[in-house]
Amino acid sequence: MDSILVKGNGPLQGVIPIAGAKNACLTLMPATLLSEEPLTLTNAPRLSDIRTMTQLLESLGVEVSALQAGKVITMSSHGQISPVADYEIVRKMRASNLVLGPLLARFGHAVVSLPGGCAIGARPMDIHIDALAALGAEIELRDGYLHAKVAGGRLQGGVHEMRFASVGATENFLMAAVLAKGTSVLKNAAREPEIVDLADCLRKMGAQISGDGSPTIEIQGVDRLHGATHPVVTDRIELGTYMLAPAICGGEVECLGGKISLLAAFCEKLDEAGISVTETERGLKVARKNGRVKAVNVVTEPFPGFPTDLQAQMMALLCTAEGTSVLEEKIFENRFMHAPELMRMGAKIEVQGGHATVHGVERLKGAPVMATDLRASVSLILAGLAAEGETVVSRVYHLDRGYERVEEKLLACGAHIERIQGN
């Protein structure tokens, strides 16, 4: 297993290109199941999660080819498609559950393993099930699999209000409703940029959708969708992660492809902490204003609130802030696993339920630490970049799920970082 070695060595200076979003690409890929014609995604990130989704789609019978070292992915579902998503692949990645909506819409039935939980918390699917039931799907859980079918073979338009604005359930509902007969309305829909990106791609494929990005999405079902080419939206979480690098280490970094609108709540918190963020023609320029970062309180919420996927990285920043910060995690019940690892580096953190209180210290000290999940991994790298001495982050396979070429990108800005190949 590989590890990453980081040495704290002062301010960073440079330019970091931001890739296409993992969480968008993982929902755009299953959209290929909705049409016999090919779907091509450009600006795809090169990540192990994308390879897992490729494996899942191939196991269903989709032909997938990657060009430009994986930056362009073409998928074709014209052959025989199996509607069964096997546990062995689904268990590796939560996003596998996004094949349920499109399989059901195109074939009228699907058998998809439940994803189970993961390090950050439970991954239930009741909201997905209720939303698809509103379109006429009958779904029952047997042997760990969701068995879904629709009488007559075609979903019917329906109106549904979700009890929580689930991102995954909104995506499954959208992909199901585009081929349903009649009009569907989803209320209390998720508003994340990845939802808007999916809707944009589906529109290119011939779907009729309006209201995406707002809490009410309306879909007029069509009989068939066609092929399309679509660029994956910028990864706002990778963006926010690299914005935190100069915030923690000092210096100035420009993140190419970044926009404040992707991360407005996060940018407000950076401003409050004393970090300057400027939108340029090609991205976002980030620099630490004079002196130490100030403590700020953070509450994670669905978009447009502060993203849960940036909570761990923000905690790394606040470990060395002046004063006490409170972070409240409202999306996942177990998303503070990085706290004890940061404490190994000298951070002063108390975790109680969904709250973490961080008493800022002047400087962290390098230590061997362990990555427990994707965003926790990168928070430890960020912390290590500003710590005194060496930090070795082990179990970085979590990191490879969501960050491409992390060492290269940080190295280019003057960081001391290297990958130690494991066996």
Ligand SMILES: CC(=O)N[C@H]1[C@@H](OP(=O)(O)OP(=O)(O)OC[C@H]2O[C@@H](n3ccc(=O)[nH]c3=O)[C@H](O)[C@@H]2O)O[C@H](CO)[C@@H](O)[C@@H]1O
């Ligand atoms: C709202 C939110 O921030 N969602 C995040 C979530 O999306 P993802 O789609 O994985 O998760 P959801 O938005 O569906 O779930 C968020 C919350 O709803 C609960 N839930 C979800 C579905 C369901 O059927 N029943 C249920 O109770 C989950 O347990 C969790 O507490 O993880 C992704 C990867 O980290 C992030 O990119 C998303 O921004």
Ligand SMILES: C=C(OP(=O)(O)O)C(=O)O
């Ligand atoms: C936890 C994440 O991904 P997933 O939901 O795919 O596990 C993430 O992107 O931070």
